[in-house]
Amino acid sequence: xxxxxxxxxxxxxxxxxxxxxxxxxxxxxxxxxxxxxxxxxxxxxxxxxxxxxxxxxxxxxxxxxxxxxxxxxxxxxxxxxxxxxxxxxxxxxxxxxxxxxxxxxxxxxxxxxxxx
Numbered sequence: 001x002x003x004x005x006x007x008x009x010x011x012x013x014x015x016x017x018x019x020x021x022x023x024x025x026x027x028x029x030x031x032x033x034x035x036x037x038x039x040x041x042x043x044x045x046x047x048x049x050x051x052x053x054x055x056x057x058x059x060x061x062x063x064x065x066x067x068x069x070x071x072x073x074x075x076x077x078x079x080x081x082x083x084x085x086x087x088x089x090x091x092x093x094x095x096x097x098x099x100x101x102x103x104x105x106x107x108x109x110x111x112x113x114x115x116x
Contacts, residue, residue, distance in 0.1 A: 001087070007033040008083045015076040023066060027058050030079065037086065061105050064112045071108060078104065 007029050014026035031054060035047035047054075065071040078101040085093035 001037075004033050004037050004083070004086065008079070011079055012076065015072065015079070018066075020062060020066060023062050024055070024059050027062060027079075028055055030083075031058070034082070034086065061109060065105075065108055074104065075101075 007026075011026040011030045014022040017023075028051075032047060032051065035043055038044070062075075065075060078097065081097040082094060082101060085091075085097050
């Protein structure tokens with residue numbers, strides 16, 4: 001729990017700034033910490049297997065989304081919602097927050113790749 005709190009503080013601090021590299025590293029670390037917090041060996045194996053893929057997706061998404069202040073604020077809020085639900089041990093709220101986060105990122109990716 002302390003580890004996740006520490007990682008989240010780094011993420012929130014990074015998202016308050018404008019260093020894209022720090023944001024990418026902190027975002028990836030946060031998602032990895034969530035996987036580790038499940039203590040599910042199968043999920044951890046999957047996480048280990050897709051870490052490089054996750055890095056690429058996070059890098060591309062943040063590269064597109066963070067320059068927009070509205071998107072940056074929304075991403076920061078979504079991470080806060082996921083963190084709060086996990087700390088509260090509210091699996092349902094955490095699942096809802098994670099699904100909303102993924103849906104938002106996918107929708108924004110589609111918007112950014114739509115032909116003009």
